[in-house]
Amino acid sequence: MLDATATALMLMVLGWIYYGPWQDLCTDMTRQVLFAKRGRLFDFAADGKLSFDAQNYRTIRTYIEHSIRYAHELTIWKHLRARILLNRMGQLNRETPLDRAIASIEDQETREQVKLLIRDGNLSLLAMAIVKSPVLLLVTVPVIGAITIYAIVTSQIGKVKAELVKEARGLEAEAQYA
DSSP states (O other), X not given: OHHHHHHHHHHHHHHHHIXXXXXXXXXXXXXXXXXXXXXXXXXXXXXXXXXXXXXXXXXXXXXXXXXXXXXXXOOHHHHHHHHHHHHHTTOXXXXXXXXXXXXXXXXXXXXXXXHHHHHHXXXXXXXXXXXXXXXXXXXXXXXXXXXXXXXXXXXXXXXXXXXXXXXXXXXXXXXXXX
């Protein structure tokens, strides 16, 4: 009986943490990333790479600010539902005002940096939506763990193979001189 009570209490505490402080922490961390991205965009304008008065700067900044403001409402399920609806309406692959704003940046290097800035912000939003979803968290953590283990093992195998090839070449060279 004590084990069942302890387990139930532990699950309630974990549920409270997951649906309370954890949700807020994820949202706050994502907003912090987005604030940094907005600050980087401001730096581009301050350095003269973009104009504060230009429409493309205002469009990109507004996109980031909306992401900051509504981050708490984003869930993976809302995102998927919106994508499905946009696809049904034939608007999923249409060029957005954000795409046009980025494309209108004249300097190629600045344009690429802004694309990366937006991509990183969007990835942060996606990661937040995943870790705030209990189902996706339970699915993605083992998958990411398996991918990480695979990457580590294959890189170690590659290093061992390179060492063996190096050693074999050294032995061949010694055999030729002998």
